[in-house]
Amino acid sequence: MKKYIFILAALLVCVAPRAQAFAAFACEPEWGSLLHELAGDAISIDVGTSALQDVHVIEAKPSLIAKVRRADLVVCTGADLEVGWLPQLIRQAGNPKVSSGPGYFLASDQITTLEKPSKLDRSEGDIHPQGNPHFQLDPYRMLVIAKALAARLGELDPAHAAQYQQRLADFTTRWQAAIKTWEAKAAPLKGRKVVVHHLSWVYLEQWLGLEQIGALEPKPGVPPTSAHLASLVDLTKNSHTLAILRAAYQDPKPGDWLSEQTGVPAVTLPFTVGGDERSKDLFGLFDSTIDKLLAVAK
């Protein structure tokens, strides 16, 4: 017993001087990137997942608990996207700063969501009662979230509040200009039809005027079956479909199969920051997404 107390005391001494800069934990790379836009190198940012992971089914890994333990702010998507792991991280980390209150920032609380189901029944697949959580590809929602996040950073770290606001203003200017460029560039995509792997693209579709005519998953979260894929062949072939869309982390096989059957190109979009070479930040993410869509529109 004494031995353990000694080890505990020794550890406390070791870790006590680690008082450091404001630390934020982002569940997904897009929020890590947004935090970087708003705070630069003034804060430390840990990102829990990568663009090559399916964030619906992350495990509450020890490394993530350690990161949440040290965070002053947790920034996550919400809308139940992280329901299978974030509550476990928060409860195990024992960090009251982020368990509730201002240190717990959910992007979904700042915006309205699409596809709120009118009927909640798991026979409909993995549905989210609070609406579709894949809103990071709507630049307008991103800007609303940026404003709320800058305010939250200022609330938690008042010493640098002016700096966050100033960086927000700078980001807003650049982002609004970028939106104009993207919208002008993406004009030829308007009205084009797409088949998607998972319902990950509704916000992008709404923004760019794409029309979704089918999904490889028979129901949200249910892996594609061969029977369901076969049922999509005629529809995809006969609708002058622009592309079959999937995210960088999704299994390419079902989309490739449908592409072979129909001649419609399967396109892997980055989906979030880090999803491809160009998606180094939020601007790159949108640049790459639109360019990849335009490349098949020609």
Next chain:
Amino acid sequence: MPKNLLLPYCFAALALAPAAAVAAENDAEAQIRALDARIRALEADGEKLRQQAAAALAAADAARAELEKMKETLAGAEQKQAEAAQQAQLAAVAAPAEASASAGGANGNAFNPAIAVILNGLYGHHSQFPVDARRAGFPVVDGFGTGPQGFSLGESEISFAANIDDKFYGQFTVSYDDDNGKISTNIEEAYIDTLTLPEGFNVRAGRFYSNIGYLNSHHTHTDNFVDRPLAYQAFLGDQYGDDGVQLRWVAPLDLFLELGGEIFRGENFPTAGAEHSGSGAHTLFAHAGGDVGTDSSWLAGVSMLKARTNGADDGFSGDETLYLADATWKWAPNGNTKDGGVTVRSEFFFDRRRGELVASSVADDAALDAVDLTDPALAEPWVGERRGAYLEAVYRLSRTWDLGYRYDKLWAGAGDPYGSGFDPMRHSVELTWRNSEFSFFRLQLSRDEVARGLIDNVLFLQYDVALGAHGAHKF
């Protein structure tokens, strides 16, 4: 013309010259005057033209300027329009400031806890049944057997969980267990957790599963096999939970490190009798974990359970010390463990007993029948060490399928009560099909060497489903 003919003309000309000159002079003057007038007129005209041209130019400039101005205003209007459109878009997607005031209202159910129901059913077929399930060196206790024959309802449970207020979280889990026709309702867990202790501290109080080892704190429906490893069954009666308090601390390091201890009443196996005025069992545990690259994660720990036991299910009374070591390694491409990869886990148990076997408390009916419970001389010393271990590997083929193998072994001294020279062991393979995160079906085949020469080949079919709240599981 000859030269001499020119002369007379010259003279004539000379003679006439003065008169002609006067006349010519008058003419030229008039002409010059006229010319002068014309030049003046022309000059005036030119000036006029120049003035007109300049005016025209100025007018043109003015027009151009006006045009520019107009263009600018137009662009400004467009810009403003675009900005207004952007603002409108932003306003449309921003959450309303008064976040759905109607959501709460008079609805008394708004704060209902999250409810999750686990249903579990089992079919078992044993090549040897009934068997004297006493494994060499390990008497039968509740939760330690070869499993039921035929159809049976597995452990089905219902749990409620919610934040109680700003400082506490509560969870309540009741399970329904069918033990040979006796349906028992069992409060599996009923505890509160603190939410706001600073510096990584957590206190839990109530009835809960101890945090020793790896599997002990996990509910059985998250296991990779139908039944618990032999070591868990033998040393902890499947899972050790009791009434008590737990203190846990997570270190603020890059590495995950948790340290903690518990004090329990000491009523449930392997403890009994609630010794030390109802605080008969103490535990200490330490777990560490982290990532290796993007594909691998690990978790390892050491724990200890120390208890004063009076009349445990297996007849033991005395001091019991149990040491556990656990290690888990998960590998999956990019850490997508639900879509593929391998999980390897092993735990090792070491148990030291200093006490005696009191036959009167033996739960093993067969053994009970054979002894005279009133005879105090039946108490025999039980001093010795026993060990147990398992190693399991599960290969996840896809989101739907996984395939696993587990090796179990127990060791007890030949001189121990119930002991023999044989060490029980078991091989198991399992195949699981998952339709979604909420349901799975499992086939398991085991070759269970219960005692020397006694081999039970077992087939299990299991379903396990979760209704209601989406659970968040531990690593």
